[in-house]
Amino acid sequence: MYVPEKVLTNAELEKRIDTSDEWILTRTGISERRIARKDESSSVLGAHAARAALADAGLSPSDVDVIIVCTSTPDVLFPATACFVQREIGANNAAAFDVSAVCSGFVYGLSIAEQYIKSGRYRHVLLIGAEVNSRIVDWEDRSTCILFGDGAGAVVLSREEADRPRGVLSTHIYSDGTLSDLIRVPGGIGRDGFSGGAIDPRQYCIHMMGNQTFKVAVKRMADVSQEALAFNGLSTEDVSLMVPHQANQRIIDAVGERLGVPGDKVYVNINKYGNTSAASIPIALCEAREAGRVHPEDVLLLGVVGAGLTWGAAVIRW
Numbered sequence: 163m164y165v166p167e168k169v170l171t172n173a174e175l176e177k178r179i180d181t182s183d184e185w186i187l188t189r190t191g192i193s194e195r196r197i198a199r200k201d202e203s204s205s206v207l208g209a210h211a212a213r214a215a216l217a218d219a220g221l222s223p224s225d226v227d228v229i230i231v232c233t234s235t236p237d238v239l240f241p242a243t244a245c246f247v248q249r250e251i252g253a254n255n256a257a258a259f260d261v262s263a264v265c266s267g268f269v270y271g272l273s274i275a276e277q278y279i280k281s282g283r284y285r286h287v288l289l290i291g292a293e294v295n296s297r298i299v300d301w302e303d304r305s306t307c308i309l310f311g312d313g314a315g316a317v318v319l320s321r322e323e324a325d326r327p328r329g330v331l332s333t334h335i336y337s338d339g340t341l342s343d344l345i346r347v348p349g350g351i352g353r354d355g356f357s358g359g360a361i362d363p364r365q366y367c368i369h370m371m372g373n374q375t376f377k378v379a380v381k382r383m384a385d386v387s388q389e390a391l392a393f394n395g396l397s398t399e400d401v402s403l404m405v406p407h408q409a410n411q412r413i414i415d416a417v418g419e420r421l422g423v424p425g426d427k428v429y430v431n432i433n434k435y436g437n438t439s440a441a442s443i444p445i446a447l448c449e450a451r452e453a454g455r456v457h458p459e460d461v462l463l464l465g466v467v468g469a470g471l472t473w474g475a476a477v478i479r480w
């Protein structure tokens with residue numbers, strides 16, 4: 163994982179907008195978030211995380227067959243941010259492309275990587291979630307600007323022979339385009355083209371119907387998590403650690419309650435980073451592992467929900 167050095171605390175936000183540390187903490191569980199420097203784009207953050215993941219896996223960049231970057235804050239419209247990461251780390255033998263599923267990005271990317279590995283098509287897939295949400299936040303909108311942060315996380319998925327299923331056991335992804343208005347960045351290029359006129363910066367910021375999103379998020383994440391466990395003949399008692407998307411502490415608590423997973427089996431780091439969108443699960447996974455919360459043979463349950471509306475879950479035997 164890699165997060166920018168600059169920390170933006172709730173106390174600092176109190177000085178900029180009409181909010182309070184107490185409101186943010188009790189409604190979201192967030193105390194602070196990281197903010198990227200001007201020269202730190204998603205590919206820069208992603209490349210840092212990628213190098214760390216490759217070193218941890220004992221692989222060199224030239225071993226990588228495919229680079230998938232999950233991001234909703236790409237460096238530019240094209241080429242893909244994954245191509246910039248490729249250039250940055252020198253993964254010269256890889257194919258590279260981006261996945262756009264916003265906060266669900268990592269589990270969507272995982273489902274693609276899973277198919278490449280299980281089919282035998284590729285040996286090593288580098289999967290990255292990287293975001294600079296601070297660039298698309300409306301810093302005058304107190305209902306959204308308190309939520310988001312920047313960061314990146316990466317994993318390497320490799321094919322190996324094993325006596326019994328290990329690694330990603332299954333992924334389950336869904337979307338419902340009729341809910342596309344819940345969270346969106348309205349500005350773009352494909353719908354209206356570029357008129358050459360004045361651009362309204364707010365069109366390039368996150369718009370969110372927070373309350374409605376909250377309700378569907380809890381139900382979808384809980385339902386798909388149940389489905390993922392049942393698909394593998396597992397129950398919530400078999401879960402060693404749940405690593406949910408870090409959007410709101412209250413969403414995480416409500417999902418855990420619905421599933422019957424006790425709090426001490428849920429990894430939460432939203433307090434330090436806020437919602438880092440596609441980067442949130444790989445950052446949480448990395449910290450959980452470094453904290454000694456992930457052991458061989460553990461069953462991990464990942465759950466996500468994001469704009470689209472998209473949602474999904476994955477079950478991993480570590």
Ligand code: UT7
Pocket residue numbers: 180181182185186189190265304305306308345371372373374375376379409410413437439467468469
């Ligand atoms: O990652 C993808 C998915 N995203 C999410 O899952 C986000 C889901 N939604 C949420 O996390 C929550 O809906 C929020 C944290 C965004 C908002 O919490 P809420 O409990 O749903 O609050 P609300 O939007 O219903 O607003 C309640 C009140 C309002 O005041 P009034 O109208 O009751 O007087 C807001 O104006 O809280 C007010 N408010 C704030 N007050 C202080 C909204 N933002 C703030 C703020 N500071 N930052």
